[in-house]
Structures are given as C-alpha cells and as structure tokens.
Amino acid sequence: MKYTFVIVDDHPLFRGALRLALTSKASNVEIIEIGDLESAKALIEKSTDIDLVLLDLSLNGVGGLTGLISLRALQPLVPVAIVSATEDAVTIRAALALGAAGFIPKSSSPETINEAVKAILEGEIWSPLLGDEAGELDPEMVELIMCMRKLTPQQGRVLGLMADGMLNKQIAHELNVSEATIKAHVSGVLYKLGVESRTQAVIRLARFKEEVLL
Template identity: 40%
Template sequence: MNHTMNILLVDDHALFREGFKLMLQRCWTMPLHVVEAATAEIGLEAAAHTRFDVIFLDMGLPGLGGIEGLCAFRQAQPEAGLVVLSATEGTQAIRQALRYGAQGYIPKSADSATLREALQRILDGEIYEPPPAMPGGEGGEIEAILTPRQIEVLAELCAGRTNREIGAHLTMGDDTVRAHVTALLKRLGVRSRTEAALLAKRRGWF
C-alpha cells in the first residue's frame, strides 16, 4: 500500500487553497492528506500535533507572516519539506526564502507540471527554485534569457536531435554543443534536455 503523504497548506485565500489542492491531487499519484490553514497560527497548531511531509506556506499571510512565519514553521517541523508560495518571483525574494530555511519556492503562477517537478525534487531532498524571472508577459521573451546561439541549440533539442546531429546542423564541435547545452540548462533552471524542451513548449517559444 502506498504511503499517504501528509501536506499542510497555509494560505489565507480559501479559493486559492481549493484550487491548489485540486492541482496537487491531479499531478501526484501518491495518496495525499491535505490539511488547510488560513493563518500561520492555525498552521503551527496543526504542526504541533501532526508530522507533515511537505508544508506549503504563503509568504504574504496577515499576522505571523513573511520571514518570521517561515522561521517558525522551520523550527516547528525541521524535517518537513518547507515550500514557499508567493506571487513575487524576484530573485531577491527567492534567495531570502531559501536562506531562512525554505527548501523550495513556487510562484503562484506555476502550472501543474512545475508543481509536480518541484514536489518531486523536494521529496528527493533537493532544493527547488523557479527558472530566472522572464520579462515580457506570460511566456517571457527567450531573448532575455538565452544567447542567440543557445536559442538555436534549444530549438534543436526541442526537435529531439542528439549532440552530434546538433553539431552537424549548426556547424559546431561536440564539446561546443555540450557547453551550450550545459549553459542553457543552467539558465533555464532545469536538469535535463527533456525538461528544457518541455519548458520551451510550455512557454510557446517554438
């Protein structure tokens, strides 16, 4: 029998909690038990009586919110995967949350694929942070993130070509192709060629 994963969702908007819970249930196959809390104080009370695998915490809560609330949850359940939910996607906010104990940072604009990836990484003991903020609307402008050559390589990855095929098509050596692939994966905040291609398609770049 699969282990039921205990999740604490702390957010002061009931509609968001309901939608987020549905997204969790759709993108994760493991049985989930989701406890909801509208304030940090209610969430901490739940954390005092139940061990949670993952805690999703809104940083904009009234009362005990922000970094103070984050630290309180980290102290209450040091073994839990503590994930910040926020409408803010700036690098400074992300770095600050991770510095004070968050294991992940998920923008509230994230889709189910991003949520699934983040949750898997966190359960694997890794840190999750979103790709660099991308200006220019919903999809973001690829030119603001990657160099022209990296964009060409990414297009080849999306077409399913190997490094050797990319090199032949773009007139580059194998080492140069590998360097471009490594660099663009880092810039996009993903770990594999497949994740890069999926991200590019989600954002409508190709």
C-alpha cells in the same frame, strides 16, 4: 505510500487551486488546508506525519518568511516550501537561505507545481531561478538572515511586537506571559541580533523588511 501536505494560505480559492494541482495526478495525497499561521503552528507542533508544508508568503498580514522561521523552529525536519505571487530574486534567495525547501511561484502551472513538490520530497531544493539570476545575497543580508534564523519563534514574535512600538508590559499582556519573561526574551533578541538596544533591534528588522517581503 501516502503523503500528507499542509497548505497554509488565507485565500480559499488559491488553497482550492493548489489542492487540485496536487491531487490531479495522485490519489495517495492527503491535503490539510489552513488559513492562518497560528493554526499552522499548532498543527505542526503536535503532528509527526506531515511530509510537506506549502506556505503563502503573505499570510494575514504576517510575512511568509517570518512564518517560515517559526515553522522550521517548531519542526526542523518538516520541509516548508514558500508559495508566492512575489517572484523577485532577492526574496527567493532570502527564503532559501532561511531554510525553505523550495520556492514555487503562484503563476506556476499544475505540472510545474507537481514537479517542484516531487523534487522537494526527494530531498532537492526547488528554485525558479536559473544561471546568473540565482546569484548570491550581499554579505550584509546573509549576516542578517543568519541572525534571524537564531531567534526562537517566541523571540521572533517579541521582536515583531517591539517593532510595533509595544513596551514590555504591553507585550507581556499580548502574549499572556509575565513581564520578567518578556525581559528575558528581549535580552535574547538583542544578543542574537548583535545589538545593544531595542531601537537597534527594530532597525535591523526594518533593514530586513526593506530587502525582502518579510
């Protein structure tokens, strides 16, 4: 059986290192390397034969957890594993709560990377956390994560642009859609985040960013 893995990382040297780790003990692996989130979204949206996506947590200024939400919304059945130099327990737990199939530290040996990938392909959730360290997120963070998971990819983009201080007209221009469409997205964002104003929505997003590397 042949496997297709997509490595999404903006650092070509790390993509090469990960490719080497994944192909060193297997000849039945096809590797697709992508350097930005938008290209990854375009590929994943139209492809039906991807077995695993390995997503960098910090990608071209776009947080991996935001990217994780977007990619899983496009293809919920394609497992997405976070690969990161950040290894704090809160970020790992948040990634897994958002639906990551695993969290692989960039400091992992090739043997550990292959072990993690093998486990994920067998349907397991891979985590470097053990015992008490695995712990649980506090209830407020769990509630925030559940709200974030409800957002569609476009709603997530709109929320991010709202956080940048853009008005509806500016967001519409940025996303090349009508202002009426943006108003509808904003309403959807407010409803799913359980808030009544743009300011409150941005505050909720900021609270999330304070806790994890979004």
